[in-house]
Every structure is written in structure tokens, then in C-alpha cells.
Amino acid sequence: MTTLLTTFLNPAVASASMLPCHDMDAADLFFSERPADLEQAKSLCAGCPLIEECRQGALDRAEPWGVWGGAIFDSGRIIAVKRGRGRPRKNPVQDAA
Numbered sequence: 001m002t003t004l005l006t007t008f009l010n011p012a013v014a015s016a017s018m019l020p021c022h023d024m025d026a027a028d029l030f031f032s033e034r035p036a037d038l039e040q041a042k043s044l045c046a047g048c049p050l051i052e053e054c055r056q057g058a059l060d061r062a063e064p065w066g067v068w069g070g071a072i073f074d075s076g077r078i079i080a081v082k083r084g085r086g087r088p089r090k091n092p093v094q095d096a097a
């Protein structure tokens with residue numbers, strides 16, 4: 001993540017060491033499989049001075065996963081929530097069309 005952030009990081013706004021996602025205690029939250037961790041990462045982003053640039057950069061790069069700019073990414077798109085791991089459905093989802 002550090003390499004990607006330096007591509008758009010504005011040193012006049014913040015240094016990388018000031019960003020919540022660069023806190024070694026919190027860094028794993030941003031790429032966790034646990035929905036609760038991702039929600040916590042999103043809340044950390046809320047106080048970040050680069051939130052808008054970060055989210056737009058992630059959209060431009062089509063980030064495959066993780067929390068960027070206060071949003072959860074999956075396959076290059078922002079998703080509202082990430083489902084936790086669990087048992088697969090017993091019955092296939094019926095197509096509404």
C-alpha cells in the first residue's frame with residue numbers, strides 16, 4: 001500500500017507516517033477478511049486528510065480489495081458491506097428477471 005500511496009500523496013497535506021493506514025497496529029484492518037475489521041478501517045479513514053484523493057485513486061487503479069478512502073473495494077468497485085466467510089447457500093439464488 002505504501003508504494004501506491006506515494007503516487008498521489010501530497011506532502012503539503014500529510015506525510016505517510018501521519019496516515020491512519022500506516023499505523024502498524026491498524027494496517028492489517030484495511031485488508032482483513034473480517035467485516036468488523038473493515039468497518040473499523042473505514043472509521044479510521046474518516047479522519048484522514050487524503051480520503052477523497054485516496055478513494056479516487058483506488059477507483060482509477062481498480063483496486064481489487066481492501067479499504068481505500070473510507071470505502072470497501074471488491075474487484076475495482078466500491079461495495080457497501082463485505083460478507084464474512086460462511087457456509088455457501090443451499091439453494092441457488094433465483095434470477096429476478
Ligand code: SF4
Nearest residue numbers: 021045048051054069
Ligand atoms: S483514506 Fe484511509 S486508506 Fe486512504 S490514505 Fe487515508 S487512512 Fe489510508
